[in-house]
Amino acid sequence: MTTGSTPKRERFAQEIVRGASQSEAYRIAFKADRMKPDTIHKRASELMRDGWVKARVAELAAGVERELTIEVADLLREAGRIVFSDIRKITKPNGRLMLPHELDADTAAVIKSFEIDKDGAIKYVFWDKNSAMERPFKHKGLFELDNKQKADPLAELLGALKGNVVGPVAQEGKG
Structure with a gap:
């Protein structure tokens, strides 16, 4: 599995912060409309457990919170x-x-x-x-x-x- 920043992983993190479900964020970021829902769910869950992705989601969420406070x-x-x-x-x-x-x-x-x-x-x-x-x-x-x-x-x-x-x-x- 890829670690660190890629455009798709960044997009996934951004979609999560915008309020998308993990599966929806994965579908959008990886253009995975043709994949089976179970596969999308599994890959999205794995990606969400990734250290870089978790840190990036937290960083983006903190920025949004700061702006909205x-x-x-x-x-x-x-x-x-x-x-x-x-x-x-x-x-x-x-x-x-x-x-x-x-x-x-x-x-x-x-x-x-x-x-x-x-x-x-x-x-x-x-x-x-x-x-x-x-x-x-x-x-x-x-x-x-x-x-x-x-x-x-x-x-x-x-x-x-x-x-x-x-x-x-x-x-x-x-x-």
Whole structure:
């Protein structure tokens, strides 16, 4: 059996990382459509046990995971772009609205959509600042702090009783 990198083995590893089954990856990489399914399954299983292939699949998967990982800091930074956006950045010094390709990256990130009519007039729609502000508030626990400040009299009463509630008691002479 071949060891190390070959174009077919590389393609097999790539197909595995893309989500193909071992047999399907083998069929694609080795153009094995005419082989019997049992033979394809056997060879794909053997290939998957190969040290180079296992290492290559792990390497490719780690790269994909790195690309797909969204960090909390990235999300907060993106929300911050909206929260701290300034509408004045969509105009030139002469007051003319900038075209979308003229906007800086931070300003472009806060625009939900735009329309340019037949006369060239531009209409920008921005992402909602209130919604964007909720995200960092939740992340920082600021809603929790606010909720603790609002006293709930019933909750305070029940907390003070600490489970020492007997239940309804009939009064003498009534009932």
